[in-house]
Amino acid sequence: MSVLNKTAAVIVTYNRSGKLMKVLDALNTQTMRPDIVLVVDNASTDETPDLVEARAKLDPSIRHLRLPENVGGAGGFHAGIKAAYQMGAQYFWISDDDAYPEPDAIERLHDALIGFQSENGWRPSFACSRVEWVDGSLCEMNCPRTVWDWARFVKPTRPWALVDSCSFVSVMIPRWAVAEHGLPIADYFIWFDDAEYTRRIARSYPGIYVPESRVIHDTPDNRGVNFGLIDEKSLWKFKYGARNETSYRWREGGLVNVLAYIYGVRGQMRANGVPHRLRREIYSAIIRGLSFRPKIEPAG
Structure with missing residues (x-):
């Protein structure tokens, strides 16, 4: 080639x-x-x-x-x-x-x-x-x-x-x-x-x-990324996802964008009966995301 x-x-x-x-x-x-x-x-x-x-x-x-x-x-x-x-x-x-x-x-x-x-x-x-x-x-x-x-x-x-x-x-x-x-x-x-x-x-x-x-x-099951699917085993991944997307939304659209995200996450968890303890973990991750400012590194 x-x-x-x-x-x-x-x-x-x-x-x-x-x-x-x-x-x-x-x-x-x-x-x-x-x-x-x-x-x-x-x-x-x-x-x-x-x-x-x-x-x-x-x-x-x-x-x-x-x-x-x-x-x-x-x-x-x-x-x-x-x-x-x-x-x-x-x-x-x-x-x-x-x-x-x-x-x-x-x-x-x-x-x-x-x-x-x-x-x-x-x-x-x-x-x-x-x-x-x-x-x-x-x-x-x-x-x-x-x-x-x-x-x-x-x-x-x-x-x-x-x-x-x-x-x-x-x-x-x-x-x-x-x-x-x-x-x-x-x-x-x-x-x-x-x-x-x-x-x-x-x-x-x-x-x-x-x-x-x-x-x-070749994943164990075929499920999308929906906060209504959180359980004890998957919580750690969802916490990273919540922190990271909150940080991104703050960077790109500010508070209004973050509030829209929180509203969607809250709705998914409530609709699927996610235990309150797990919900609190996600909300804590979202709060961490508000001050999370990772750098974008150039390729060269």
């Missing part, structure tokens, strides 16, 4: 070696195989380091970036995109360690980015896949957000809808977007880092949803 098309896959992993190996197998069969496969290892304590190093000896495209501590998905994607940028990648395919791309998934994202610009004159800030659960249904937590005129360029042969945010599960980002808008916010640790980042780069121009690019997300 030419330097202008140099592609890096950035996979963040933590203690899921079995699923990670399936991801690497899927990348090995891609019709457009990444030039660099960067495995960002969040200080895994299972056999992940040994398995990745063994693969790297057989496949020189695999790079093992082992972090000294677990900095969460947000910190991992920050470190991975930064490293891939320094390696000269022109396209960054970002995904989780439990998401298996279909053989043509990466090529279809790449071709859509180039094809959209060629046909319409606009330069999409990212292209994202259709993310399916293990049974083939839409994965609820990975549905991108459309813009108001999402159907403007949709054609029978080019069903590419305009979107302004998506998850970090099979999204391709061009180098120019990283250069102009910086890196994901590492201090988020987990949750909302992908939404914040894709909304940030979409300020230049929206991204595109490419349904012919498909990836299977």
